[in-house]
Amino acid sequence: MLSFIAVAEQRSFTKAAAKLGTSQSTLSHTIKQLEGRLGLRLLTRTTRSVSPTDAGERLLKAFVPRLRELEGELEDLMSARDKPAGAVRITLSDHALATVVWPKVRPLLLDYPDIKLELNIDNGFRDIVEERFDAGVRLGESLDKDMIAVRIGPDWRLVAVGAPSYFMNHPVPEVPQDLVEHVCINTRQSRSGGLYAWEFEKAGRELRVRVDGQITLNSSIAQAEAAAAGYGIAYVPENLVERQIAEGELVQVLDDWCPMFTGYYLYYPSRRQNSAAFLLIMNALRFRAE
Numbered sequence: 001m002l003s004f005i006a007v008a009e010q011r012s013f014t015k016a017a018a019k020l021g022t023s024q025s026t027l028s029h030t031i032k033q034l035e036g037r038l039g040l041r042l043l044t045r046t047t048r049s050v051s052p053t054d055a056g057e058r059l060l061k062a063f064v065p066r067l068r069e070l071e072g073e074l075e076d077l078m079s080a081r082d083k084p085a086g087a088v089r090i091t092l093s094d095h096a097l098a099t100v101v102w103p104k105v106r107p108l109l110l111d112y113p114d115i116k117l118e119l120n121i122d123n124g125f126r127d128i129v130e131e132r133f134d135a136g137v138r139l140g141e142s143l144d145k146d147m148i149a150v151r152i153g154p155d156w157r158l159v160a161v162g163a164p165s166y167f168m169n170h171p172v173p174e175v176p177q178d179l180v181e182h183v184c185i186n187t188r189q190s191r192s193g194g195l196y197a198w199e200f201e202k203a204g205r206e207l208r209v210r211v212d213g214q215i216t217l218n219s220s221i222a223q224a225e226a227a228a229a230g231y232g233i234a235y236v237p238e239n240l241v242e243r244q245i246a247e248g249e250l251v252q253v254l255d256d257w258c259p260m261f262t263g264y265y266l267y268y269p270s271r272r273q274n275s276a277a278f279l280l281i282m283n284a285l286r287f288r289a290e
Contacts, residue, residue: 001063003030004042008052008060084277085114092137093123095220095237096264100153101137101285108284115277123218129269134278140262146270152285153264158199160258161224161241161250162233173233176200176209176257183232184211185223198235201259224250263287 006016007027017024035042042056052060092101097119109117120126120133128136143149160179162170173179179198187196195216197208213232217223220236227234227241228249238258244250266285268274274282 001034001067003027004034004056005060005064005067007031007043007050008056011050013050083114084112084280086275086277087116087118088135088275088278088281089118089120089133090135090137090266090281091120091122091126091128091131091133093220094121095240096137096153097121098221099237099239100264104152104284105281108281112277112280115280117281128267134274135266135268135282137264137266140265143265143267147267148270149265149267150282150285151263151287152266153287154289155260155263157238157258157260158235159238159241159252160198160233160235160254161227161245161252163228163230164248164251165230166227166232167251172251173253176207176254179209179211179233182211182213184213185226185232185234186211186213186216187223187235188216188218199259200254200257202257207257 003016003020006020007013010016010019013024013027017027020027031043040055041053042059044051044053090101101119105117109115126133126136128134137152140149140151160173166183170182171178173182176198184198188194189196195210197210200207200209211233215226215231217226220240223234224236224241224244226232227236228244233253241250241252245252266282268278
């Protein structure tokens with residue numbers, strides 16, 4: 001079809017062959033194949049000129065506008081390959097959003113208004129391929145091996161905290177096992193459906209403690225707020241509650257039992273062509289140790 005359009009528009013096999021970068025004989029053979037397949041004569045050939053038949057004119061009117069529209073769409077797609085624009089979807093936890101992702105991408109979005117970023121908060125594990133996310137954010141120890149992972153944040157730890165008003169009526173726990181006698185704010189795990197057993201470590205000794213309490217929340221931010229309001233002890237990321245600890249709104253306990261966790265990674269499928277918008281966001285999120 002492209003060969004036919006070129007000959008019909010140029011009214012010459014010689015000019016059309018030069019435009020397409022092929023030989024006259026190859027072009028003539030291509031047109032004969034097309035005419036044979038359609039069972040129609042599309043071009044009238046004389047020793048001096050070439051012109052479309054009535055059938056050829058109808059085909060040109062029907063096909064050329066659609067071809068030009070398609071070429072325009074392809075040009076837009078090719079330009080978008082290098083221009084940061086379009087939608088990027090990422091699934092992540094509320095803690096990752098608040099402490100790592102949003103502070104880094106917020107200024108970027110102001111500079112690139114053509115990027116549409118969707119940040120989907122979910123503390124569980126999502127199938128980013130099946131659910132058509134461009135990427136996910138999870139701790140390094142939780143990543144699947146068939147994913148490409150880019151570190152975007154430092155290591156951090158969970159800390160046990162409670163309000164001063166809570167400890168006025170309850171003794172301060174000395175060891176993790178003491179937590180079974182306390183009112184604690186639980187977390188339900190999305191993948192297993194069970195409650196998270198708090199993980200502790202000291203001098204190479206690891207402990208998991210199953211706690212109980214009145215409230216179960218799957219948001220670290222909400223857990224910290226509940227603890228500050230006196231609803232019990234929460235086990236939350238330290239960088240979420242540093243200010244409240246420093247200002248006395250929360251009391252930290254079991255400090256020497258709280259281990260470090262591998263920091264957050266942006267992960268995405270290894271076999272995919274990433275857009276310019278995604279690459280820009282990934283580079284902005286990349287962790288750079290100070």
